[in-house]
Amino acid sequence: MHRETGHVLPWRIEDIDLAGIDRERATANEELLLLLCASSFMESGTHLYASDLSAYFDGDTEVVAWLNDEWKPEELQHGRALKMYIAHVWPDFDWDKAFANFFDEYSTLCNAEAFEKTRALEMVARCVIETSTASLYRAIGKWSNEAVLKQIAGNISADEVRHYKHFLSYFRKYNAIERNGRLAVLVALVRRLVEIKGEDSDVALRHVFAMRYPERGGDSAHNRKIAVRINGQVRRNLSAEMCVKMLLKPLGLPARIVPGVQYPLEKLFQHVFFREYR
Template identity: 55%
Template sequence: MDAVVTALPWRLEDIDFSRVDASRVKDDEPLFFLLCSASFVESGSDLYTRNLVDYYRDDQDVAGWLGLHWEPEELQHGRALRAYIEHVWPDFDWESAFNSFFDEYSQRCTLEEFEPTRALELAARCVVEMGTATLYRSLAEYAPDPVLRELTTHIRTDEVRHYKYFYLYFNRYNSLEGNGRMKVLAALVRRLLEIRNDDAVCAIRHVVNHRYPERANDQAYADRINAAARKLIQRNVSADMSVKMFLKPLNLPARMQSGIEVPLTRMLHFALR
């Protein structure tokens, strides 16, 4: 697997960072923290990929796609965001902050966090990809700088494509496991509620500790940063797209789906608050 080279859908090397208008973004603290936290999680995706590959190790179709496509694309997201951060905020020691984050993240990113069956874990992965597609679409809508808009649009397109693969594999496994809608819904909701905490919150805490050492371990300050970042996302979120992506693994009849889209839109906004 390691010897195979797959073409990426876009290349970081083709992004012209000389076009960055740093004056439009350098004083935007919520944006800075959002980009840093996203870059940390994306840059640590190889660890999560190894866990997923291990979980699906006897399925060469799923494991092969994860290792040859999903992982390289996720890692490119991390490199691209890091490059942008270092261009706009050159005084921030990205590597030290990331290493600190990864020391903690790697301890809790384990197979024990996965759903109990392969189909349900793939359904949960659809929620994660929905969340990242929502995040990057929001950032692309908000981005005051054209290069940031270009980057986040590329990443958002990748995340939507990843969602489609996880959904395809979910359907394949669920046809074998026969999980009912309630089991699938429970897995979806569990992962949706986790969007409120975990990786991004951990990442922002480490960004705060390295950008403002005097605020290290100041939970109240970190909470304010998280709230400001979530408000930025929420102001630019496409709830209709996100809810449709969330509901898709349930394969609901059209009338039933339309009846629950409104309360789920409220739940999504709660998750992003």
Template identity: 40%
Template sequence: MTTASEIHGRSAEGHQDAGEAVSARHHWRLADIDYAHIDHAAVAQDEDMFYLLMSASFVETGSDTYAANLGAHYARYPDIQQWLEDRWEHEELQHGESLRRYVETVWPSFDWQKAYDSFFAEYSLLCTQEALLEDPRLEMVARCVVETGTTAYYHTLRALSNEPVLTGLLGHIRNDEVGHFKHFLAYFKSLQAQEPVGRLRIAQALYSRLKELRESDSDVALRHVYAHKGELFSDRQRSFDAVAQRIYHLISTGLPAQLAVQMLLKPMLLPPKLESCLHRPISRLACRMLAY
């Protein structure tokens, strides 16, 4: 299990070191996931997990569009661009493919492709260069916020899982997101060392991206999953508002607050004593704003 101390501990001082450290570690493959041994009885009737996993599979599958924009944004930094294209995009798409295979195995009557196409028609309009922060240092800060959110999301889903194959898969994805956070943080530190940006602007970038998580990609995905669920769970007659409220409650109450706060404070590069003083108020803010 990933702990706050692991995030708080060792991180690369330069982005090349970070890349080398992560590249040296064996990365999981789709072939490592034993889909044939999914315990259908443990998950097939779990409506909450249906919405959570389907939504995640949509967002991860659409990540190549976002990755292309981000790669172009860092064209002036070839090592960053290369990592984004060779590692980050590949791993995000693997998340999408692995989740799609899982949900299609458990809920084969759901027309995944039709629902995804509907989702992507809306989602793709949000994936623009204009949505990125112009300052490359501050966009790295924003990336740290997003990776904090995804780490917390998959950490919570893993805790909710009662199905062994799913638990293992979610653990792999969560660990990837932690690795992505460490990369973005290391890249930020490197850019910051070359030309520092003030803490006030860093804090503003953190807060701005936290606010955006309230109207996140997951919300768009959830609406399209609900709209295409057909007869699945039709016996429960729940409105979309009721489904959304239930899902957001599950995520917010299961949020690993200490882990999230440790990650969110990292880009501020604060002295340890000041970071400790800010932990409690930031924790309250994070619990409100990371509640998807």
């Protein structure tokens, strides 16, 4: 149970056997651990974005209550679980210092100007984010051969799918009022999809690299090579078809049209999701 809200979390960190982590298997996959660190930073910074999102939906008690009482606590638990995993596998990694450095920069990037112009379209954008994170953690689970991480990744992915369903239902609620056409919905979807592998994730990876490889002094060529390899592994373990099926739902397309739209959108998803770390 989350202490502040009384919300019963769907799973608990206390029920994960962190002592049972196979450190030899985990440490053998350096690139996966780098990705986990970056993901833990993004998840642990949720409270900053959540406050802006709650302000955007101010006045809708149902949405604001769900964001603050369920979505935010669950996202923050993701960050704590990944942090604890890293602590067991890389005990010398100064997660707190690296996160503080990341957050100093990340906090300057979060602002209300990034939101869509209407509430329905912002819910579409949130569907894109939840689709990508659910897919990422599913890919992490397939990539890893360490049982505890597979469990954590599975838990997080299931949470993100459930969050997606909430945002999709809220989109439908708002769009019944706003009546955005499919073109407007598609534009919002593609816009957020293009932004999804943007500055925020670059910042997270950069601070992970800085803490893990201090002797490299921010060697961008070294970092880029690692990021390309990470992206390649995620690509091999991620189902673009599954992602696109989730992304198409807000469009409400007739069944006969879906096959014609799905393939080009899969290619777009693969291109923007896996473009190189800069």
